Amino acid sequence: MIPSLLGIVIITFILSRVLPGDPAVMMAGEQADDTVIENIRRDMGLDQPLYMQFFSYVIKLFQGDLGMAYHTGHTVAEDFANRFPATIELTLFSILIAVLVAIPVGIIAATRKESIADHISRVFSLIGACVPIFWLGLMFIYIFYSILGWSPAPMGRISGDLNPPTDITGLYLIDSLITGDFLAFRSSLAHLILPAICLSTGTMAIVARMMRSSMLEVIGQDFIRTARAKGIHEFLVISRHALVNALIPTLTVLGLQFGYLLGGAVITETIFSWPGVGGYVTDSILAADYAPIQAFTLVSALLYSLINLLVDLIYGWIDPRIRYE
Amino acid sequence: MSETATTLVPNPVPQPSAQVAAAKRQTFTRLLMKNRLAMLGFGFIIIWTILAIIAPLVAPYGPTLTDTASKLQAPNAAHWFGTDNFGRDVLSRVLYGARISIWTGLIAVAISFCIGVPLGGIAAYYGGRIGNVIMRLMDILLAFPSLVLSMAIAASIGAGLTSAMIAVGVVGIPEFARLMYGQTISLKEKEYIEASRAIGVKDKVILFRHILPNALAPLLVQATLGMGFAILTASSLSFLGLGVKPPIAEWGAMIAEGREYIISGQWWLVTFPGLGIATAILGFNLLGDGLRDVLDPRLRSGK
Numbered sequence: 001m002i003p004s005l006l007g008i009v010i011i012t013f014i015l016s017r018v019l020p021g022d023p024a025v026m027m028a029g030e031q032a033d034d035t036v037i038e039n040i041r042r043d044m045g046l047d048q049p050l051y052m053q054f055f056s057y058v059i060k061l062f063q064g065d066l067g068m069a070y071h072t073g074h075t076v077a078e079d080f081a082n083r084f085p086a087t088i089e090l091t092l093f094s095i096l097i098a099v100l101v102a103i104p105v106g107i108i109a110a111t112r113k114e115s116i117a118d119h120i121s122r123v124f125s126l127i128g129a130c131v132p133i134f135w136l137g138l139m140f141i142y143i144f145y146s147i148l149g150w151s152p153a154p155m156g157r158i159s160g161d162l163n164p165p166t167d168i169t170g171l172y173l174i175d176s177l178i179t180g181d182f183l184a185f186r187s188s189l190a191h192l193i194l195p196a197i198c199l200s201t202g203t204m205a206i207v208a209r210m211m212r213s214s215m216l217e218v219i220g221q222d223f224i225r226t227a228r229a230k231g232i233h234e235f236l237v238i239s240r241h242a243l244v245n246a247l248i249p250t251l252t253v254l255g256l257q258f259g260y261l262l263g264g265a266v267i268t269e270t271i272f273s274w275p276g277v278g279g280y281v282t283d284s285i286l287a288a289d290y291a292p293i294q295a296f297t298l299v300s301a302l303l304y305s306l307i308n309l310l311v312d313l314i315y316g317w318i319d320p321r322i323r324y325e
Numbered sequence: 326m327s328e329t330a331t332t333l334v335p336n337p338v339p340q341p342s343a344q345v346a347a348a349k350r351q352t353f354t355r356l357l358m359k360n361r362l363a364m365l366g367f368g369f370i371i372i373w374t375i376l377a378i379i380a381p382l383v384a385p386y387g388p389t390l391t392d393t394a395s396k397l398q399a400p401n402a403a404h405w406f407g408t409d410n411f412g413r414d415v416l417s418r419v420l421y422g423a424r425i426s427i428w429t430g431l432i433a434v435a436i437s438f439c440i441g442v443p444l445g446g447i448a449a450y451y452g453g454r455i456g457n458v459i460m461r462l463m464d465i466l467l468a469f470p471s472l473v474l475s476m477a478i479a480a481s482i483g484a485g486l487t488s489a490m491i492a493v494g495v496v497g498i499p500e501f502a503r504l505m506y507g508q509t510i511s512l513k514e515k516e517y518i519e520a521s522r523a524i525g526v527k528d529k530v531i532l533f534r535h536i537l538p539n540a541l542a543p544l545l546v547q548a549t550l551g552m553g554f555a556i557l558t559a560s561s562l563s564f565l566g567l568g569v570k571p572p573i574a575e576w577g578a579m580i581a582e583g584r585e586y587i588i589s590g591q592w593w594l595v596t597f598p599g600l601g602i603a604t605a606i607l608g609f610n611l612l613g614d615g616l617r618d619v620l621d622p623r624l625r626s627g628k
Contacts, residue, residue: 004464007461007464007465008469011465015477015478016481130606130607131599131603132557132560132561132599132603133561134561134564134577135595135598138583138599139595139599141587142588142590142592145588146589153588154588258470259471260470260471262473263471263473263476263561267564270565282565293477294477297474297476297477300469301468301473305468
């Protein structure tokens with residue numbers, strides 16, 4: 001774990017040092033004269049040898065300093081802190097949708113192999129895996145907002161004429177439930193549902209597919225035949241005996257999907273003007289502001305590694321045969 | 326007598342003759358032809374490739390030809406896919422977009438393949454410290470979410486078609502390296518490799534002439550699936566403003582340009598390039614899955 005974290009930091013550092021422009025020039029503006037640029041360069045430590053720059057980069061990281069975002073005028077850490085709850089809400093809700101749909105679908109497809117339900121689910125998981133998220137999002141907006149008028153305008157997390165719920169967890173859905181503000185709950189759910197479904201499709205497709213194939217494999221094994229022979233009800237055979245064993249490969253895939261969700265969040269948030277970190281990264285790209293992009297790269301790689309570590313630990317909990325020394 | 330005669334004749338080594346190889350190839354083609362989904366995917370790929378090549382011949386208008394008199398027209402007889410906000414013909418732009426997408430996919434996969442395969446091969450063949458360092462580096466690259474890493478790389482080199490190709494290509498390297506690593510680890514213990522080494526064949530030749538051809542099947546599957554991934558990622562980069570710059574006709578960039586018109590109901594600006602991306606990716610995914618089923622029945626995707 002530690003060497004790979006160090007590796008992640010090194011790669012992010014390298015990426016931040018092969019920038020096309022000179023960061024000092026970018027900060028001072030094109031018209032600044034040489035002495036000003038030279039001063040900024042010294043202030044930023046860009047005149048130091050590369051390994052010294054790396055050390056100060058790491059030290060700053062430990063202090064939570066991710067650099068300045070020139071296009072907002074705040075530090076990247078501040079912007080992240082303001083915007084991460086929105087991204088977390090979106091991502092968690094997408095995972096929830098994906099799991100709640102994909103796992104039952106995968107089970108049904110496997111237990112009724114070659115039935116109509118199986119074929120439909122396979123066609124959907126084929127399509128779900130190859131439809132670009134940015135296209136799907138725009139089509140959703142066209143159908144559900146422009147034509148049907150079912151969903152609110154794709155702007156933000158809650159209607160403009162409502163106050164956001166009191167900040168407890170930062171997740172509007174949960175906060176509005178805790179404070180009993182059902183108007184805010186309805187509005188934030190309405191704003192969340194389209195982007196969340198949009199972000200979840202790819203994951204849904206892959207998880208359903210994985211669930212189906214690992215379920216098929218488990219059902220074919222001897223212990224399932226034994227369980228059936230003992231006269232256990234089919235529902236229990238599937239839910240108590242087969243499901244637990246089929247979940248492990250599915251869980252691996254779900255952990256790997258988290259990386260896809262972080263990338264997808266950038267696109268989804270951009271399309272739905274969702275005030276999270278992803279939309280912020282797109283704004284930074286358009287403003288040629290690199291510090292937030294690099295910081296997001298670093299943070300998402302760290303998060304991704306942590307999630308996969310967590311998944312490894314959950315294995316041991318689901319399957320007691322897997323133990324870590 | 327006859328027995329001694331036969332012993333004098335050098336033993337015919339049971340080698341896979343050209344006939345056997347041809348028969349194998351035939352089985353492979355037949356199995357692949359029988360896989361209807363794979364053939365459907367192959368069909369999509371062929372159609373898009375042909376359209377990409379002959380785009381200048383079949384496109385009714387130039388891809389960047391503006392005509393302000395006929396802007397934002399819904400699909401009609403003169404413009405089958407409608408026109409965009411500059412009066413450019415969407416059909417022509419979708420056709421030209423196929424060129425960019427397929428070309429980007431090819432270059433990106435070539436980058437991943439040409440760097441990843443040697444790295445994986447060398448790591449497995451020599452092992453030791455070099456192998457460790459290479460594979461650890463690949464693990465670190467895999468620790469980054471792929472779209473996020475390609476965004477960071479493209480942003481670092483500067484937006485443009487070339488940087489999108491490089492960014493997508495680099496992100497694909499570890500997959501190829503890991504595949505080649507796994508293949509080489511098991512192949513290098515085989516007798517024929519030991520034999521080649523014993524007669525003094527150079528390592529480079531063993532790796533690329535003797536091991537690589539036998540490791541090609543899974544790499545081919547990965548390359549096909551990688552094309553779909555590359556087209557998707559490159560168009561995402563263009564959508565975010567990190568890939569192809571306007572006015573060049575590229576599917577992701579076209580969707581980004583058409584984005585603001587979707588709310589006012591001009592659906593054709595976004596719909597057609599999106600269908601282009603989806604069918605192209607579907608083609609490569611279906612063919613890739615089919616190839617995997619045929620080449621390695623153990624890896625069957627839950628058939």
